Amino acid sequence: MSRRIEAAFLKAKGEGRAALIPYITAGYPDLARLSGLVRALSQAGADVIEIGIPFSDPLADGPVLQRAATEALRQGVRIRDIMAAVREVASGSPPLVFLTYINPVFRAGMGAFAHAARESGVEALIIPDLPWVEGTDLRRAASAEEMTIIPLVAPTSTPQHLWAIRRARGFVYGVSVTGVTGMRQDVDDGARAMVARVKHVVPLPVALGFGISTPDQAREVGGWADGVIVGSALVKAIAEDPGNAEAVAFGMVSAFRQKMAAPSRTTPPAFVGGSQK
Amino acid sequence: MATMKPVPDRTGRFGPFGGRYVPETLMPAVAELDQAYRRVRRDRAFHQEFRALLKDYVGRPTPLRRADRVSEQVGFDVYLKREDLNHTGAHKINNTVGQILLARRMGKQRIIAETGAGQHGVATATAAALFGLKAEIYMGEEDVKRQALNVYRMRLLGAEVHPVTSGTATLKDATNEAIRDWVTNVRTTFYVIGSVVGPHPYPMMVRDFQSVIGREARRQIVDVAGGLPTHIVAAVGGGSNSMGIFYPFRNDPVALVGIEAAGEGVPSGRHAATITVAEPGILHGSLSYLLQDDDGQILPAHSISAGLDYPGVGPEHAYLHQTGRAQYHAIRDDEALSAFHRLAEWEGIIPALESAHAVAWVIKSKEALRALGARVLINLSGRGDKDVEAVARYEEVTHVPAH
Numbered sequence: 232m233s234r235r236i237e238a239a240f241l242k243a244k245g246e247g248r249a250a251l252i253p254y255i256t257a258g259y260p261d262l263a264r265l266s267g268l269v270r271a272l273s274q275a276g277a278d279v280i281e282i283g284i285p286f287s288d289p290l291a292d293g294p295v296l297q298r299a300a301t302e303a304l305r306q307g308v309r310i311r312d313i314m315a316a317v318r319e320v321a322s323g324s325p326p327l328v329f330l331t332y333i334n335p336v337f338r339a340g341m342g343a344f345a346h347a348a349r350e351s352g353v354e355a356l357i358i359p360d361l362p363w364v365e366g367t368d369l370r371r372a373a374s375a376e377e378m379t380i381i382p383l384v385a386p387t388s389t390p391q392h393l394w395a396i397r398r399a400r401g402f403v404y405g406v407s408v409t410g411v412t413g414m415r416q417d418v419d420d421g422a423r424a425m426v427a428r429v430k431h432v433v434p435l436p437v438a439l440g441f442g443i444s445t446p447d448q449a450r451e452v453g454g455w456a457d458g459v460i461v462g463s464a465l466v467k468a469i470a471e472d473p474g475n476a477e478a479v480a481f482g483m484v485s486a487f488r489q490k491m492a493a494p495s496r497t498t499p500p501a502f503v504g505g506s507q508k
Numbered sequence: 509m510a511t512m513k514p515v516p517d518r519t520g521r522f523g524p525f526g527g528r529y530v531p532e533t534l535m536p537a538v539a540e541l542d543q544a545y546r547r548v549r550r551d552r553a554f555h556q557e558f559r560a561l562l563k564d565y566v567g568r569p570t571p572l573r574r575a576d577r578v579s580e581q582v583g584f585d586v587y588l589k590r591e592d593l594n595h596t597g598a599h600k601i602n603n604t605v606g607q608i609l610l611a612r613r614m615g616k617q618r619i620i621a622e623t624g625a626g627q628h629g630v631a632t633a634t635a636a637a638l639f640g641l642k643a644e645i646y647m648g649e650e651d652v653k654r655q656a657l658n659v660y661r662m663r664l665l666g667a668e669v670h671p672v673t674s675g676t677a678t679l680k681d682a683t684n685e686a687i688r689d690w691v692t693n694v695r696t697t698f699y700v701i702g703s704v705v706g707p708h709p710y711p712m713m714v715r716d717f718q719s720v721i722g723r724e725a726r727r728q729i730v731d732v733a734g735g736l737p738t739h740i741v742a743a744v745g746g747g748s749n750s751m752g753i754f755y756p757f758r759n760d761p762v763a764l765v766g767i768e769a770a771g772e773g774v775p776s777g778r779h780a781a782t783i784t785v786a787e788p789g790i791l792h793g794s795l796s797y798l799l800q801d802d803d804g805q806i807l808p809a810h811s812i813s814a815g816l817d818y819p820g821v822g823p824e825h826a827y828l829h830q831t832g833r834a835q836y837h838a839i840r841d842d843e844a845l846s847a848f849h850r851l852a853e854w855e856g857i858i859p860a861l862e863s864a865h866a867v868a869w870v871i872k873s874k875e876a877l878r879a880l881g882a883r884v885l886i887n888l889s890g891r892g893d894k895d896v897e898a899v900a901r902y903e904e905v906t907h908v909p910a911h
């Protein structure tokens with residue numbers, strides 16, 4: 232179930248770099264662009280791709296991702312259509328994960344949602360408003376559908392929480408700051424200590440998200456974390472030139488990927504339309 | 509009547525409802541709050557300080573009196589619990605004084621709150637001012653426009669008001685923004701939630717602070733009427749005034765009746781009758797009933813009363829509905845407006861539009877209640893001065909006759 236995700240982290244590690252995980256909001260700029268965007272990210276060298284399911288009340292998100300979700304919902308995007316679009320593109324892509332708030336999952340039924348996501352080719356779910364202690368039922372239902380639930384860790388997390396997630400699968404999503412998603416000038420000093428604290432207890436790769444907005448930041452973080460998640464910066468770039476969303480996404484993620492590559496092994500990024508492997 | 513099992517349990521569950529659905533960043537803060545609240549719950553000094561403030565600052569106990577002309581009109585005894593006579597004009601202050609006392613005990617210097625119409629914002633700003641603390645209030649931009657006077661009140665009280673433009677720019681979005689602030693400033697900030705909603709321990713804590721209403725009312729009605737009421741009727745938005753009066757009567761042979769806002773009618777889709785629709789969902793930290801579409805997206809609520817205009821409801825109300833211990837009905841905007849006028853004319857009391865929903869149900873159900881020989885206690889949760897302008901405007905637009 233999470234084997235493809237774990238393999239993607241291992242492959243990056245084998246190449247002497249951190250895994251790159253770009254995030255896009257499904258249905259933004261519009262749903263017809265989703266498959267093209269996933270292909271562009273894949274060609275730019277993404278190791279895992281995070282696809283956000285827009286929600287009416289995204290309380291863990293900053294202004295950029297709020298606006299993208301609001302716009303997608305204004306266009307009437309439906310979850311079954313998102314799943315159908317993902318299914319079209321999943322087989323040729325790096326491992327895909329959904330980011331969704333808990334209510335759409337709860338509404339569909341935990342097992343039914345996990346089943347539908349699995350059918351569309353998604354490997355794992357990230358649910359920012361479902362804390363681990365409230366997620367027992369969902370994890371049971373998800374595991375029956377071979378769906379992985381990704382644990383989150385924050386700078387405020389207790390040792391008990393780290394202990395509780397030690398048998399999780401896939402990777403650990405490290406929240407770099409106390410705050411919501413969005414671009415920040417600097418990566419918090421505490422984040423590095425947090426990653427070390429997690430790795431001491433949990434035998435999984437740790438990817439850091441929330442606030443990484445430049446290739447330089449990604450390179451720095453990639454020096455001590457196993458993965459780097461880039462969300463708001465990418466969605467903002469797309470929002471500034473939605474007509475060229477795929478080219479913008481390709482360009483930006485290629486730049487991140489190039490900067491993150493180990494100095495001795497820098498390779499030029501693949502071209503749009505070319506094949507990744 | 510069987511004694512109800514104490515709820516919530518240690519994990520904040522009222523049967524299947526409640527819980528703590530917040531981002532991992534907030535989990536330690538929610539646990540810290542739970543511990544701190546459990547400590548003060550057993551702390552006699554805390555209760556003494558709280559009681560003294562309710563008496564000498566808020567003005568409690570509030571009166572409970574028979575509404576003579578209403579009783580005459582409907583043909584059975586109707587009593588009013590006068591929460592409108594509290595300082596700041598509503599029951600909200602009971603809870604904000606309690607939470608701000610707790611914030612001080614926890615050493616939190618910064619206070620944040622969400623507000624819809626502004627009543628909870630004013631009550632929070634008031635309690636914060638009393639202790640020299642700084643309050644920052646999140647309020648939907650739509651509400652900021654509609655409730656300019658309350659915005660000014662909060663500023664007079666030294667609070668900072670942050671207009672919220674995201675989503676529908678109303679109470680649910682103000683709540684999202686307050687939670688975003690809390691996630692960001694979790695180490696220094698105390699979030700004063702205004703109703704029996706949110707992650708555990710809020711639904712329990714707000715209920716406990718508001719239970720002073722029911723404890724007083726129970727004593728008073730036995731004194732005044734010589735026995736318990738047959739029915740207690742209260743408006744339900746998030747559900748704090750109703751939970752406050754219901755809770756001390758939970759093990760008594762008394763019907764508990766919660767009145768939701770049917771807005772323009774439940775079939776119109778423009779309403780806030782969350783329990784009438786009864787679809788389970790998770791929002792703002794707990795599992796309860798929600799207004800939502802098939803994908804689980806939250807739908808905007810509608811009511812003429814801004815205080816009832818919320819797409820969720822407290823988890824304990826969902827539990828009382830599910831177990832059948834309380835019954836819930838919905839009253840339309842026009843019915844509430846009519847009751848607003850009736851109470852003003854018959855009793856010389858202008859009720860808050862929220863409370864007018866409870867009055868409207870009693871008037872509407874008068875035949876059935878009369879046949880039962882009912883003795884009805886209504887929680888008059890707030891005064892209507894805040895609504896006078898909106899009502900006047902509404903009646904001008906819709907040409908609703910005043911009688």
